[in-house]
Amino acid sequence: MIDIKKVKERIEKYKRNSIIYAHADHDGICASVGLNYIFGRIETKFSQFFRPKNIPCLKNKKLFIVCDLQLSEKQINYLLNKGLEVINFDHHEIRDIKHKNYLCLNPKKIYGKELISSSGLIWKIFRPKKVAWILAVGSAGDLAVEDNIELFKFVKKKYPELLEDTSLKAIYSSKIFELAQILLMSFDNPEEGFTILKKNIETPQNIFKSSLYEKYRRKQKTIQKFFEEQKNRVIEHPKFVLINTSNLEYAGSYSDYLNLKFKDKRVYIEYDNGRLFFRNYFGNEDIRNVAKLFGGGGAHRRAGGAHTRKTFNEVYELIKNYYEKKSTFDF
Ligand SMILES: [Mn+2]
Structure with missing residues (x-):
């Protein structure tokens, strides 16, 4: 079991000399806003790559x-050798280094569950009610979602206007x-996003009036039009x-859109000039198996990615063979 008191003490002790390094996506932004809310302002830096190439400036940290x-x-060893303590709230691959100044809180390690993101982990550890909706x-x-359903039950009760029910379909249309x-x-x-979210902890509805919302609407319209016309x-x-979104703006988001439109159990795959995206919002298939055909993977069974030199048609043939062979084997 993790010693929550110890985690809190470490962060509180070094608060002014701490730095949060977070992914630039929704999970990273929400997790870092959560920590900034719980502990007060902590310097926060972002990386677009979930496997960052660089470490931010460590002066006075x-x-x-x-x-x-x-x-x-x-x-991680570089940070430890520089004399820093490291607390790791990541949920991708476990990095379990034995060192007195390193604490790996990966939910796959401490709870044995894969469907808990970094935001979800912060909920499970600290239970900060005011930012539950953000997490x-x-x-x-x-x-x-599924390994943290209690968070969604809490949010549904407190913010019925943001979440009506805790079924997967209800959550993904909320x-x-x-x-x-x-x-x-x-x-x-x-x-x-970080600033907008921090400002609106009490007023989530304001985010629907932000500049980001306008951008989101434009994106949704573009994607909708694509499926009508192409x-x-x-x-x-x-x-x-399988969707070919090569050279399109917002490539990577079309598979999400279509999966959520059809709400079925199939795997949704997008191909953008060799970049592959795998999504499975509702089905039981572990997308990491098909991602593996292309040397890719994912944080958990519902989302992942890969890179390939194969053409769109070659990718189609390979995936088709994989599922057709698999189903004859299954029966
Ligand atoms: Mn994440």
């Missing part, structure tokens, strides 16, 4: 807090999930749906 970023062992936003955005999509619009400028770029199979 004594504690390094990781949110939703998968640092390498080498990077639910980060979790829903990461499709990390304002909570929409807020995650809105925050994601600040991916290239995460300080914007049906030839979508291949439907009983087990999966």
Whole structure:
């Protein structure tokens, strides 16, 4: 079991000399706003890559807090060798280094569950009621719901206007999930989403009046139009749906859109010039198995990615073979 008191003491002790390093997506933003709310202002930096290439400036820093970023062992050892303490709230691959100044709180390690994001982890550890809705936003955005359903039950009770029910379908058509999509619009400028969210802890509805909301609406309209006009770029199979979004603005978001529109159990895959995105909001298939065909993976069974040199048609053939062979094997 983790010693919550000890975690709190460490952060409180070094608060002024701490730095949070977070992913620039909804989960990273929500997790870092959560920590800033619980502990008071902590310097917060973001990385667009979930496996960051660089470590931010460590001047006067004594504690390094990781949110939703998968640092390498080498990077963590670098921080420890510089004399910093490290608390790791990441939920990707476990980095369990034995060192007195390192605390790995990966939910896969401490709870043995994969569908808990960094935001969800902060809820599970600290239970900060006032920012519960924010931690639910980060979790829903990461499709990390089922292993933290109690958070969503709490939010449903306290904010019925943001969440009507705790079924997966209700969560993914809720304002909570929409807020995650809105925050994601600040991916290239995460300080914007971070600031808007921090300002509106008491007034989530204001985020629907922000500049990010306008950007989100434009994006949704663009994606909707694509599916109305370019049906030839979508291949439907009983087990999966493959979409060619090469050279399109917002590539990576079309699979989410279609999966949430059809609300079925198929796997949704997007191909953008060799970049592959895998989504499975409702089904039981672990997308990491199909991502593995291309040397890719994911934080959990519902979302992942890969890179390939194969063409769209080659990717289609490979995935089709995989599912058709698999189903003859299954029966
Ligand atoms: Mn995450």
